[in-house]
Amino acid sequence: MNRPAAIDVKRPGVRQPLRGGERFLPISCSSFPARAFSAGSEKNSVCRAPVDGPRCSGIPLKDQAIQSGTSRRPGAVEILREAVVVLAAGLAFALVANHISPRGLVLARNYFPAGTGPARPATNSVSPAPGELLAARLKEQGFQLVDGRQAAQLFHDPRFQAGRIVFIDARDEAHYREGHIPGACEFDPYYPEKYFLTALPPCQAAEQIVIYCNGGDCDDSESAALTLRDVGIATNKLFIYGGGFPEWITNGLPVETGGRNSRDLRPLKP
Amino acid sequence: MNAHPSARTRAADIFAVLARWSLGAAFLYFGLNKALHPVEFLKLMRQYDLVPNSLLLNSVAAVLPWFEIYCGLLLLAGVAVRGTALLLIAMLVPFTVLVFRRALAIQSALAIPFCAVKFDCGCGTGEVLICRKLLENVLMLLLSGWLLAGYGRRGCLRRILGPGAAETDSSS
Numbered sequence: 001m002n003r004p005a006a007i008d009v010k011r012p013g014v015r016q017p018l019r020g021g022e023r024f025l026p027i028s029c030s031s032f033p034a035r036a037f038s039a040g041s042e043k044n045s046v047c048r049a050p051v052d053g054p055r056c057s058g059i060p061l062k063d064q065a066i067q068s069g070t071s072r073r074p075g076a077v078e079i080l081r082e083a084v085v086v087l088a089a090g091l092a093f094a095l096v097a098n099h100i101s102p103r104g105l106v107l108a109r110n111y112f113p114a115g116t117g118p119a120r121p122a123t124n125s126v127s128p129a130p131g132e133l134l135a136a137r138l139k140e141q142g143f144q145l146v147d148g149r150q151a152a153q154l155f156h157d158p159r160f161q162a163g164r165i166v167f168i169d170a171r172d173e174a175h176y177r178e179g180h181i182p183g184a185c186e187f188d189p190y191y192p193e194k195y196f197l198t199a200l201p202p203c204q205a206a207e208q209i210v211i212y213c214n215g216g217d218c219d220d221s222e223s224a225a226l227t228l229r230d231v232g233i234a235t236n237k238l239f240i241y242g243g244g245f246p247e248w249i250t251n252g253l254p255v256e257t258g259g260r261n262s263r264d265l266r267p268l269k270p
Numbered sequence: 271m272n273a274h275p276s277a278r279t280r281a282a283d284i285f286a287v288l289a290r291w292s293l294g295a296a297f298l299y300f301g302l303n304k305a306l307h308p309v310e311f312l313k314l315m316r317q318y319d320l321v322p323n324s325l326l327l328n329s330v331a332a333v334l335p336w337f338e339i340y341c342g343l344l345l346l347a348g349v350a351v352r353g354t355a356l357l358l359i360a361m362l363v364p365f366t367v368l369v370f371r372r373a374l375a376i377q378s379a380l381a382i383p384f385c386a387v388k389f390d391c392g393c394g395t396g397e398v399l400i401c402r403k404l405l406e407n408v409l410m411l412l413l414s415g416w417l418l419a420g421y422g423r424r425g426c427l428r429r430i431l432g433p434g435a436a437e438t439d440s441s442s
Binding site (some may be wrong): 079080081082083084085086087089090091093094095097098101103104105106107108109110111112172190191 | 306316328332334335337340341353354356357360
């Protein structure tokens with residue numbers, strides 16, 4: 001037989017020692033359905049319940065509490081402990097999932113060789129940065145900036161057909177497939193290893209490499225240039241087309257969809 | 271007196287479970303959107319200029335989406351609800367402050383009304399109007415607080431699994 005002990009009805013299962021001589025303890029029924037107790041069951045009254053087994057209709061008090069949705073509330077420490085366990089397991093899950101995912105990030109890689117700070121101050125809206133700022137930043141890194149007119153001239157230059165001028169598309173695969181400058185090589189600087197095999201040989205053979213992305217606040221072309229420079233492409237061969245693909249479309253220049261040299265030329269709306 | 275929960279209690283309980291599922295589904299959706307496009311999320315994280323170190327930036331951008339998915343799944347299944355709710359609050363409060371601060375910066379840069387500020391905050395929902403986003407976050411904070419208080423535990427996995435599970439449920 002269980003030793004008599006006090007039961008806090010708000011905390012079923014938590015027992016306290018009885019005071020000497022008591023067989024039943026006064027229990028507040030205020031937070032419990034009265035039928036939970038075998039005696040003295042009016043709300044806010046004091047109940048007397050045999051503490052070694054307060055039951056109602058054969059259901060243990062604790063189960064009744066659970067059924068009525070008023071089960072024991074854990075303390076702050078218990079919740080905190082649970083949160084720590086969830087956090088630790090969650091972090092482990094997240095690291096494993098990122099590692100397994102084919103699109104997962106490589107933690108040790110510097111994806112922003114130009115710096116981890118924001119590409120442009122405060123806003124990510126479409127307002128482009130002043131051209132002078134961009135030109136100054138590129139000059140600092142040894143790259144040259146070309147505008148829409150110069151990019152078009154390079155595209156129509158016979159050296160482009162001969163492979164001595166190369167265009168590099170630094171946007172992601174989906175954007176590239178949707179449309180790119182005809183003959184441009186795909187080179188997403190965030191997954192460079194995927195494109196080195198196809199993009200490096202033309203770059204090594206070229207005299208001028210024109211790199212573009214989405215214009216405006218996009219600095220992926222800069223990242224691509226830095227990545228290419230890191231693998232041995234001479235800095236003076238690297239040109240950044242600041243206006244990028246949106247400007248190319250706006251200027252009504254030809255656009256190729258699908259893979260490189262697919263010859264699938266389609267007009268794209270600016 | 272009635273031993274069964276009143277209709278009102280039952281309705282509140284059902285509503286709390288729906289809230290738990292909604293919160294879980296929302297975090298699952300936000301997390302998946304980011305996890306499927308980690309580079310985009312990384313670029314957006316960079317805009318906040320929070321961490322100067324690329325390893326830290328990469329770690330946060332790599333872990334956060336999957337952690338949100340994990341929390342969403344826990345809430346949907348009803349496992350460790352209160353611990354998860356506490357973590358959601360711990361994430362939502364700083365996120366909301368950061369988004370608010372960034373919106374203020376954009377507002378002053380573009381000189382537009384605060385509620386007209388629209389940008390991709392990296393929350394997994396694309397471009398959103400800031401006032402709507404803040405309201406969403408406040409609602410999610412309230413729901414998390416509600417779950418932290420111990421509501422919405424009906425239909426929890428631990429309670430469903432066998433009669434013995436009910437005994438241990440009080441700590442879930």
